[in-house]
Amino acid sequence: MTIAQPGDRRGPVQIRDVGDGDWAQVWPFLRDIVAAGETYCWPRDTTEAAARTWWLGKPGGRVLVAVDEGRVVGTAELHPNQPAAGRHVANAGFLVAPSAAGRGVGRALAVRTLEVAREAGYRAMQFNAVVETNIAAVALWVSLGFTVLATVPAAFDHPRHGLVGLHVMHRPLTEPAAG
């Protein structure tokens, strides 16, 4: 994914908290991404009700949307990766409408989500299951300071590639200790 270029005739995407009317615009591209089955461990025929609970209903969660000229073209959800003794590490999910690919929407969502996580007091962000064939996502996270802690072998049944690995990725959100 690339940041929108200076010559792009559209302005930068706006990132804000999800509002009451946004779900109707999120659902169509969430449905399409889940139905493709290439990036999320979710039933490809997930119902709208289940998807809404999944995306909007996580305990301690916060949801952002990316808005491009009034249209919701992406979303991120941030929540504790574990409860209680593990709640200081965040997990997050990201979705960008395929029709908006290549305009930096994912990067803008990612940068803002990292800021929000830091402001909320999380000390790190962890992803448990980044599909290793999702090259654009992996490259984005690496460019934003994440490392691949491990790749769980053959953990994801990809509809085209068969069994592929799932990356566990991690990024501290704390400043380095003063030297």
Add this chain to the structure above:
Amino acid sequence: MTIAQPGDRRGPVQIRDVGDGDWAQVWPFLRDIVAAGETYCWPRDTTEAAARTWWLGKPGGRVLVAVDEGRVVGTAELHPNQPAAGRHVANAGFLVAPSAAGRGVGRALAVRTLEVAREAGYRAMQFNAVVETNIAAVALWVSLGFTVLATVPAAFDHPRHGLVGLHVMHRPLTEPAAG
């Protein structure tokens, strides 16, 4: 944990599926283990209702108990680590009553759970959050063929040790391909 020695006057622990009346014996030691806060990312004041849903209610889950002379002294729960495209990898949780420590209950539960997972068609077992200071558990898993794929740094707030790592551990359940 060690296997019961030949001189032990008691017989080996029996492992079977959980029955209707078992929860009442599971809850007291589950409560104590969770309240100690040293091995699970669960609220230390978890209610009985929440604990029961957590342990017995996972989608696609199966629960075993370890029985020693008619008394439930341990339990294991097995479930898919991820849904859909990730459902062929199992996750599991284990609890042994502190009063039964050192008699091989954890090992007996672990061995049987691995068998059950293999019989159910899982291709691997993964743990997402083994507290690195839980030396007995880590040693048990390594002795049963698990490897530490990664240690997520400072991911667990231990009541005595402060921030410690969480191991991601993994073991294939498939036979090696014929040479």
